[in-house]
Each structure stands twice: as structure tokens, then as C-alpha cells.
Amino acid sequence: MTTQPTLTLAGPTGFYARFGKAVFDRVVGLVLAVMSLPVLMLLMIGIGLTLRKNPLVREPQVGLDGKPFLLLRLRTAAPERDHGYGRMLRRLSLDELPQLWNVVFGSMSLVGPRPLDADHVANLEAWMLRRHLVRPGITGLWQVDARGDGRDLVDNIHYDIQYIDQISLSTDLRILLKTLLVVFTRRERQPEDAARPPRRRLTSRFPHIRQVIVDQIIWSLALPLAALAHADFAGSDVNRMGLLVAIITAVGVQVFWGYGVGLYRGRWQLASNEAVGWLIVGTTLVSIALVAETLLPGDGPLKVGAIVSAAGFQLVSAIGVRYLANAVYAAQGRSNHTRPHRLLVFGAGAAGLKAAEAVWDDPASDSLPVAFLDADVAKHGTRPLGLSVVGGAESIGSAAYRYNADLLLIAMPSATGTAVRDIADIGHRAGLSVRILPRLSEYVLDDTDVVMADIREMTLADFLPREELSLDLESIAGYLTGKRVLVTGAGGSIGSVLCKIIERFDPKKLYKLDVDENALHGLQLALEGRALLDSDELLLCDIRDQPALLAAFEEAKPEVVFHAAARKHVTFLESHPGEAVKTNVLGTLNVLAAALAVGAERVVNVSTDKAADPINVLGLTKRMGEMLTAYYAGQGSTSFLSVRFGNVLGSNGSVIPTFREQILNREPITVTDPEVTRYFMTIEEACQLVVQAGALGNGGDVFVLEMGQPVRIVELAERLHQQLAPGRALDIVFTGLRPGEKLHEVLAGPDEELVDRPHDLLYRYAVPSLDPAVAQKLPANGSREFITTQLVETLADPPF
Template identity: 45%
Template structure:
């Protein structure tokens, strides 16, 4: 009989096409297991009586018969109660063996008690009660093991010519789950031919019938010996360095490379076969395990009224999703972009009617509108993520950067202070350190404003500074993907330019952690890892595409740096209690004296003239 996903005997429809066809097949299998377990008791009793060589009277044979019949009935009842025959356990797994052991123990006790109460059972009772259950359990497990071996053999024979032969890197929990999923799914596109694990203690370990063949050092050699065409990295906690090394080795050997998502994307759920995916450039740049103090974060968020500005943006929406996981009393999503609000509401709640009071359409430039929102919702915690962030655009329109990043931030700070917000977190950027651009200078002033409000009002006001986030709107990765999709060229400003990178979830996890540990008035700077050359990112993405695409260098743009800094030269930073967060003190900025600092935003921009470009200096 074929399994689900295959075909049954000639003349019958393929399985999986109809519920009417599928259900009898499942029922047949379950009845077959039940019949086998009953037969196991019969065979066990036959062996016991044959080995002991009793000369039994007809009455004693009747006693044996009653014992076997009782054992079969009790096996059926107990098995149904423990759902041994209702699909609770996969065949021949450890879990099913434990279930069989439990059922057999219960059956042996009930049948034994019945046997001892039968007349003339004394001569047969001890041998039957002691030996019969053990032999019956052995037969039950042998039958299931034989079925599993045949099933696996049929699966491998069927899939050998149609599936990708894969080596799984990682024999831990995720790798073990993945092997089992592939072996149990006849429709899977993979056939596991072996595993690789860097733990030498796992050498020769067999995981669901697949052997650990060696360590990462011998990956290519072992994959070739096994005839593999694909390597799957099944270590969700793998850092960027390991992902980079394994993917480079696989690509150099002509092997396909796939991976599982980082652990933060699979928390509190098992691995699924659909999790296996192609390598994303984010895996190579920003894949780090973030350790957060969940209890401390929960103390600041659980049961609190939380408001997020810029909730429809890349950072704001991820912040909203993570904050929602800590069960705040209310979560108010504020943005001036209705499409962004639609997206974040849909991702959190599974619907996007935009008709609830916790989704607020409001511009932070409008102080009175903000005040009305704060008076309505009375937030206790505010994450201020609303900002204009594209450096070249703000170089062209510096006044817009001033209105949103400076005056808008001042507005949010004012109404938060007036209405007694307990904790305020301003999202800043590494460009605020030793700022040379409109973006950096406006965000620097926002940091200083936040520090001033901390010193003059109750509550805790902090800023959190980090660099480029992978996958945000308008990020370099989106640009490169589009350019590669259109055949190039890929444009990079300078061969030496480098940047810090984080994934959006990683950045937001640390922002929430920073909010919990920040003492107030300071800037918390997130550890961004090592800076990466942008041209190297471009080359990797081109290599992944398999296309021959040119890289063109366009030159550094006004206000842009070759190398970003997380700290200005004059800033003294210290480590916080969290290893990935540093602390920097910034001078406070009185919001009533903002007119005096507008001159700091002297910028240079290029404006098209008739035939050339004229350089014009603007003082904003």
C-alpha cells in the first residue's frame, strides 16, 4: 500500500485527490496497527506456552485463551484511550514507543489481575503475567520498525531520481526536525543523504536514519561522496560569520545553498519544511543573536499604554509588532501615512479596517493635533520613530528635515511631558555622531532636545542611536535588487565607503531593551558589529544572482561620509549593563532656543542650471 501523496493499487485513484479516497486508507492503517497489536499478544502467549512446554488440560487452555482475549480487549480500550490508533504518534518514533510501553504496562496489570482470579490459573499465571507482556511489546515495536524501514525505503527509492539530494549542516534540534519532516513528506523536494555538525561528539550519530558524516571542514568532500547537490544550514542561531563561511564553501563547490531563518523568526514554534529558503543577503550582514532581558522589558510594557509615532514605517511597524507581543494595555499606532498604518494593522491583528481609535492618522508637525491624541489615549510609554531619513533628499530640502526631525520631535516631547509620559524613547541614527549632513544634524538636535526634557520633567527620556537597517524602505539592498533585476549597472558611491548594518528585528529588540535600561538624558548606542564595504555587498548580491553585472562608482554625495561613526570624537562613551548597548551623554538643548541652532544646518547642495551645476550654500 502506498502512503499519502503516492498512488494506491492499480485501478484506484491517486491518493490525496479526494477525502473519500484518503480517509479509508488512513482507517485501514490504523486498524492494521490495532490488529497487529492484538496478534502480538496471541503470538506472545503461544511462544510462552510453547517454550515452557506445559501439559495443559482443556480447562487450563481455556484459562490461557481467556487471558489472551482479555489482553486483546484491554489493548484496544487502552490504545484508544491513549490515542495510539488515532494518529497521535508518528509510527516507530520514541513518543509512540513510550505510548506502547504505557499501554502494555496497563494491559498487563489488568489482564494479570483477571488471570489470577480465574480457577485453575496458578500453574500458568506467573509465566504469562511476566513473559507475555514483554514479548507482546517486542512484537508491537518490531512490526512498527519493519513498517518504518519499508516506508523509508520506498520513499528514498521513489524520490531518488526526482528530489534534490541534500546534506543538512547542523544535527541539533532544528536539523533533527528537518530530517524528520523531509523523510515523512513524500511530496518534499529533498532527499537527505547525510548530516554535518561541528560537534565532534556527534560523529557517526544517526538522526532519523541519516548519519552525521563529518564536520564543517569536510563539508564539500562529504557532500561530493554522498552525491549531494544542495546544502541546507539548519542552525537558526547561526551568526553571519558561519552563514558566510558555509555559503562560500558551498558556492565554490558548485552546490546550492539554503538556510533556515534566524531563531527570532521561529521562536515558540517548531521548524516547518516551508522555512527552508534561499540565502538572503541579510543573513550575511546582520544575522546576530540578540539576548534580551524579557522580564525587565515586560515590566515596562506589559499592561501599559504605549504609543508609537511613525508606526507605519519600517522601524515603527516592527517596533509595534514586538511591543504587541508584550501585551500592553493599549497600543496606539500613529503616523501620517495611511498606507503604512494599513500595513502595520494588518500584520499585527490580521485585519486592516482602519476604523479603530488605536490607529491614528496624525502629523507630528501639528502640535495641537498631537496634544488631542495624547489627551485621548494618555500613553505611559512613547516610542518616537517618526522622521525623515533619506540623506540626499534632505540635502535638497533641508527645511523639511528641520520641520519634521527637529520641530516635530519637539512637539512630541512637549505633549509627552505635559501629559506625564513615564518613558520616552527617541529613535536616532549613527549619522547624528559628528554630523555632516542635514539628516545627521537634525537628528543630533533631536537627541539634545530629548536630553533637555529629561532634565526638566518627570519621567525617563532617552535616545537610541543605530545605523543602517537591512530591509527598510529605500535601503541599499532594495536599490541593488532592483538594479540587478533590470540587468544593471549597480551603482555604488565609492569603492571605500562602508556602513554598519543591522536587521530591523535585531535593531528593534535592542531599542526595546534600551528603553528598559536607559536611566534618562543619555543616548544609548547599539553595537552594530563590524562595518561592511558597500561594494562587497554589491558583489555578493551580483554573485548570488548568477548574472554578469557591472558596478559603477558615482562619487560621494553632499553630506555623505566614507565611513560612518557611532560616536563623535568629542563624545565619551561607556558600556551599559547590556553588552550590546553603550551610553553617551549629550548636551541638552533648550527647545525655546532652537532659533540659535538653525544656523548649524549650513548645507551644500547642487541645483541644476541651464548647462551646468551651480553650488549654492544655504543657511537654514
């Protein structure tokens, strides 16, 4: 970990931890010790016969408040022999049976940290001594969560500290139950168990038959016992026929009511408040029916007092069985495989609880939830799912150290991006890797359970210094429904997401045009789940090939065109400006002319913020694309417009993949300048903008998205490093601005005229037109300096 917060040696709090636990240990321990005494005597006799040594061993250990005591256990080996009988005792943990008497004598607890000898205690750090603020236990949290996986003492002490923070009766019962399951099953649940088909049983046809049977058995026992008790246990005074009638009545009413309201049809969870409530109502109805029988002529089957006693016994027993069964099912359902990571969950609301259960239950999960945190002070100190809510954001560092956690899951789907970023920053500073349950825009809880697939690592989109934008596409994208739509550059990062969005609106045809056959192969696989490349909607074509492009348009006859094909890498295009002219200028001209020729209704040209006040080849050529789009807007009934946005996170050619590779390879992160800034948006935002603008635009204008404040590239690199390599030193090398790069980008040039804001998130700027004849005269071959000079001069004084 990067820091070691100061930890106080505070003991456990709460009534149970301070008072109830001792009573529980003495009472239960005494009962178990007496009941197991015959077994213990037989085991001791077996040890004497096999090892010929004193069967009982007394080991000096350190207990509560550092005081010594003698730990009792059975001998399982002798210096000269290791008998199979002793190995069997160790395997079944029967050698620890005498420790029940340690519990009775008050030196140990049923559940707690395992005792250590004085030599080990002498080497403990100060914070580790907190484990001695409670009595050592026969079993503990680390034994049931990490049994036999080779964890060292320090790791186990983190489990002990976690247990001390979470002491409660339910926690102790759960640990005892899991101890029995671990000892007697002797195997971990395997991933294939979930896929194994169940055996054909009665429960496969009537999955809740156990509830029915148990409830009726309880009534069948409660009524005779109550009748006997009220007859002073004189069986001759009990109306046996009347008792039989009462049992039949109780069973009939209970079953009829239970199935009628859904209690026996799985309408509610086994021990939910709703199920318990309806169980109380059902018991009350049975009692009323039995009391009504006493009003019949003759001797009533049971006295009213006996009926009330039986009803109380039945209700308490039925609820108790349900809670016990719920605990058993939960313990069996939670995968017990070894997990290399320990997880803090920030968010103790419904989403956080469901996320923690998903992590627990998934047999492929690599992490174990150990504690909750929450911004709501009222939840601090509570124990949802048996895990303590140990504080808010300010407690992340200390909780990470105390519980030896290395992961933080932020489970607040309704929180703002700012709140999530603040919590993630604290987690990163504590050396934690951060995962997130997506926001409600991506994932809606309703009554759906969270699954592991819903939990993901944080992406850089989560770190944008603004809320992620979500435009109302459903209300404006009707212009795509039932239309023939064509996307150029469909296999690229922007084009492929654009195709996915367009498909949601049921176009008549969606033509995907690209020069890269591998990109089209991957796109068809992503969209259709197959990649046979046999669809007439896949168009392999180069937009620089004017005859071929026109033929493709004439065959497809698109009504809506999205032009996303482009050369866009600044540094490459500075070295090869002719390629930018061929694609970004002449290729765009070909697309515009073809769309007009086939009578398309709308054409949306995808541009870039580099076109605003351009100083590099990419910006110059993309600005010319905008101007050509404006020219064609006046040539017919087709609606032409352009869309301009900033750098797209994770798109092909962006800095993010480069940073990621450098971090994962432990290489220095290369940044051009410590002050360089850029506007960023997600691919989804960019494509939503394109679709939105297509509904609003005409006249060749350019639409610009409201993108908030620009982001410093250094901060972007720092955040990515924190996420991918928490706790590792950051190494950034500044390389200087490259030719054609700006220190700060702008979204609109100083001379551009703002027309209006057709949407709260969109600006519309007027664009001057450029005659295609001028564009066609631009040199695409020649020296770099010559081509660049011609581009600059054409834009400086364009003939319109």
C-alpha cells in the same frame, strides 16, 4: 555547479554491502523467482499468443566491474505490432519479472543502479563509472524517487552514487517497499490528500485498535503452535480447554497492560525504544501469568517450555510487525511528488532529522533530502533516516557534486552565528543556495516537530559579523504595561516593528500615528488581521502640523511616546534640506512640546549614527533633534532621551532592497566605494534597543548600542549575491561617494562625553541642549546652500 571536486572510485563499505547483500539477494531472489514462476509462465504464454514471438528477450548489458551479462526481460512489443497486452506488462513492470533469475544467477541485485548497455557506458565520465562497483538492480533509488519525471541519465547516475554511499539492509527494504507502492498505486500523493477528511471507521474512534488486534492474533497463533510443537504435533495430547484458557489469559493481560501503560493509547511512537521496552515488559507479565496457571491444581493448560516458546514468538513477531508498519507508514507519509531541488542537510542531530522529515513529508516541498553532513566526526558514516552522513564542512563541495545537490539546509539551531556563516560561505562557494533552521532564540524545539514554515532562506542578519543581540525586554518593559503608548512614524519599517514589540507588553492603548494612510492600513492588517481603519488608535496626522499634532496628543493623552517619524534618505535630503528641517527639526520639536504639554511620563527620540560628528543634512538635523530632546529633559517631570543606532538591514531606504533588485534583474551591483563601511543591525535589534533605553534613560542623554565591527558594503553585496545567485559571476560597479556620505561611520563624535554603560550592550553619552527658539528660526525654505550653511553654523556655535 561552480567546481567539480575530485571524486575517488571507492566501492561500498560495511558488512552488509560487502557480504550480506549478496546473501540477501540470492535467498530472497530465489524465493521470489520460484514463487513467481507460475505467473511468469502464464505471462509468457500470453505473449506468445498475442505477439507470436519468443516471449523472452536477452539484452547485452554492462554489470559489476564493467563485465557484460545478458539481461532477461519479457517481450512487450514486436516490430509490426504494439499490443495492449504488452503495454499492460510495461505499465505494471511485469516485463522485468524474469530479472529475478538474473539475481539468482548472480549477475544482478534486487536493488541497485539500473543496467546500461555498452554504448551508454562508453560515454560515461570517469566519476560515473562508480555505479559499476555494485551489481545492477531490478529497482533503484532513482526509480522510486524520480519515477517517470523525465530526468536524464546524468541525473539518474547521481541517484546511483547516492545509493552506493547509503547501501544498507534498511535502505534496500525501503526501496523495495516503495517500488511496490509506486507500481501498485500508480499515483503520486497529492497535496489535497492531506486535507481530505478520513472516512468514518472503527479506527477513527480507536486509532490504535490495529495494534491491539495484531498483538492478540499473534498470541492466538503462538500459543497453539507452541503447544503443538511441545506435543510433537500430536493434537490429541494438547489440553484444548487449557489452551483456550491460556489464550484468554494472554489476551486479557496483554490488553489490560497495554491500555494501562499507554502502549495502545499512542503514548509512544509505533517502533520507538520506549514502545518496544514496554512491549517486552508486557510479554513478560503475560508469561508470568501463564506460568502461574501451571501451578494450579490439576493439569496445567500449557507446559512452561511451550509458554516460553510462545512468548518468544509473540515478542519477535510483534516487534517485527511494528517495524514493518512503521516503514509502511513512513513511506506513505512521505510525499512522493516530483521535486526540482536536491538538498544537503548540515546537522545530523535532532533538529536536522526533524527538518529532513519535514521536507520529506510536506506535499508542497520543492526539495528532496539526499545526504547529511555534520561537524561531529563520530556521526560520519552513520545513516539516520537512511541517508548517509558523508562528512563535515570540508565535504560540502564534493557531496554537492556527487549528489547533484543545489540546496544546503543548515539545521543547527544552537550553533553560533559565526559557525553558521562559515558553513554558509562554503555552501555558497560550492554553488548552493542556503536555507536555515532558525536559531533557538527564534525557534525552540522541545517536543515540537519542525514544519516547513520553520525553514527559511538565509537573510543578511545571519551574515552580520557578530552574534545577533537579544536584550532582556521582559524584565524592564513593565513601564509599557497598562499604559497609553503613542508611536510616531508607526507605519514605517522601524515604527511598525516597534508597535509589534510594544503590543507584547499589554499597553492600555497603543496609538499609531503616521502621515501615510496606506502605511496605517498595512500596519492594522499586520497587527489585527483586519484593515477597516475604524480604530481610534490609528491617528492620521503630520508631525509638521503643530496644531493638529497637539490636538491628537490631547485626545490620546499618551504616557509613553516613541518618536520614530523622520526624513532619513541622505542623498534626497542633500538636495532638499528644507524638508529635513521641517520634519527632523521642527516636527521633532512639535512632538516634544506636545508630549510635555499633555504630561507624558517618557519620550524616546529615535536618532541615527549620522548624528555623530555630522557632515550631511540628515546628520545635522537629527543631531538637532537630539539636542532639542536634551533641552526638554530639563523642562518638567517628563523623562526625555534619544536612541542612536546604525543602518537597519532591510528598512525602507536601505541598500539591501536596491542590491536585491539589481541581482534579480541581472544588473551590476552599484557600490559607492570599495572601502566604504557601515554599522548594521536588524530591525528587531533596533527596536529592542529603543524599548530597553526607554526604561533606563533620563536627562536627555543619547543611548548607543554596542554594534561590533563595521561591515564593508562590498562584502555585504557579495554575500547577498551568493545567496540570490549562487554560481553566477559577480559584477560590482563603483560609483564614488555621493555628497554628504562618509567613507566610515562612527557611533559617537570625538567630543561627546561618555556618561556610563547602564547595560553591557549600551553606552550613554551626554548631549548639549538647543533652545527651541533657535530651532524655530532655522530656514525651511530657500536655496539648498543657504539652508545647509545655516544648519552647519547653528551646530558649530549653538546658543544654548
